Amino acid sequence: MTSLVLATLFFLGIHLASSSPLRTALVARMGEAAWLGLFSLVSVLGLFWMAIAYAQAPVGAPVWDAGVGGRHLSLILVALAFLLLVPGVLGRNPTAVGQAGQLQAVEPATGVLRITRHPVMWGIGLWGIAHLLNNSTPADLVFFGGLTVLAIFGPMAQDAKFRALRREDYARYTAVTSYIPFGAILTGRQKLLRAVSETGPLRILVAGALYFAVLLGHAHLFGVSPLAM
Numbered sequence: 001m002t003s004l005v006l007a008t009l010f011f012l013g014i015h016l017a018s019s020s021p022l023r024t025a026l027v028a029r030m031g032e033a034a035w036l037g038l039f040s041l042v043s044v045l046g047l048f049w050m051a052i053a054y055a056q057a058p059v060g061a062p063v064w065d066a067g068v069g070g071r072h073l074s075l076i077l078v079a080l081a082f083l084l085l086v087p088g089v090l091g092r093n094p095t096a097v098g099q100a101g102q103l104q105a106v107e108p109a110t111g112v113l114r115i116t117r118h119p120v121m122w123g124i125g126l127w128g129i130a131h132l133l134n135n136s137t138p139a140d141l142v143f144f145g146g147l148t149v150l151a152i153f154g155p156m157a158q159d160a161k162f163r164a165l166r167r168e169d170y171a172r173y174t175a176v177t178s179y180i181p182f183g184a185i186l187t188g189r190q191k192l193l194r195a196v197s198e199t200g201p202l203r204i205l206v207a208g209a210l211y212f213a214v215l216l217g218h219a220h221l222f223g224v225s226p227l228a229m
Contacts, residue, residue, distance in 0.1 A: 004053035004139060008146035011046040014039070015150055019157035036097060050143060057139035066133045074130035075226060079211055081130065084181065085123025086207035087112040087199045093119075094173060095158055103169035109177045111203075114184065114195035117177035118155040125151030134226075155179060 017023065018039060027035045066073070091111050094102040095118070102108055112119045128148030135144060159179065162170040178184035185192050196204075219225035 001057050001139065001142075004050065004057045004142050007046065007049040007053045008142050011043075011050055012146055012150050014042055014046060015154055016157055019154070019161040023161075050146070054139055054143040057142075060137040060139060063136040063138075063141070065136075070133040071226065074133045075215075077126045077130035077133075078215075078226075081123040081126035082207040082211040083123075083204065084112060084116065084119040084126070086210060087203040088119030088123060090203050090206070091199070093117075094170075095162060100162075100166065103166055103173050107176075108169075108173045109190070111195060111198040111200075113177060114190040114198070115192075116179065116181040116183070117173065118158070118179065121151045121155045121158075122181050123151075124148075 023035070030038070091113070092099055092102055093113060094100055094108055109117065116122050125148050128144045128151060131144045132140065132148065156179070159170075159174070163174075176184065176189050178187070178189070182192075184190040185195070214221075215226060
């Protein structure tokens with residue numbers, strides 16, 4: 001269990017540091033390409049360490065049981081996670097590497113960005129919450145909880161970084177988007193139909209296909225079926 005805690009703290013630390021002044025100093029010394037290569041390598045190693053430590057952690061007693069209702073809710077949350085994550089990965093995003101120029105576009109937020117300006121991180125966050133509903137041993141809380149904390153609070157650090165680097169452009173971007181999913185839509189700053197139409201049927205179909213593939217293959221891959229009620 002100690003290894004899992006250390007691995008999770010390490011993984012959280014390197015990602016939060018990537019939005020801190022430390023990143024700026026390292027990029028100035030190493031160059032952008034070298035920094036990205038190093039950060040990617042360390043991130044993969046950190047996640048691998050977390051996964052191995054989680055698999056080897058002692059099986060403890062669950063803290064709660066969400067019951068059948070929790071399992072149904074988790075299926076909905078994971079579906080929504082895929083609908084945010086896949087278009088977020090496949091589409092353009094001003095906060096992604098090498099895409100900050102989109103902040104100066106006439107409409108910097110299109111597609112899934114009209115729902116949230118952090119679709120990938122919220123996809124991971126909803127995935128984490130869904131798993132925490134039905135997996136509540138101490139090891140589950142550290143592993144899934146750590147990833148959920150990073151996914152929910154990491155974008156806040158990312159927003160702060162871009163506000164410092166691209167103050168006016170990012171202010172214009174945040175004015176028409178929301179951190180919380182559907183926030184800009186509920187406040188009338190965006191339209192859901194535009195988000196869906198711009199996301200396009202292909203990305204939505206890919207998200208749905210991956211969701212059902214993981215759903216049906218979960219028992220084979222991880223030994224637990226999310227369909228077992």
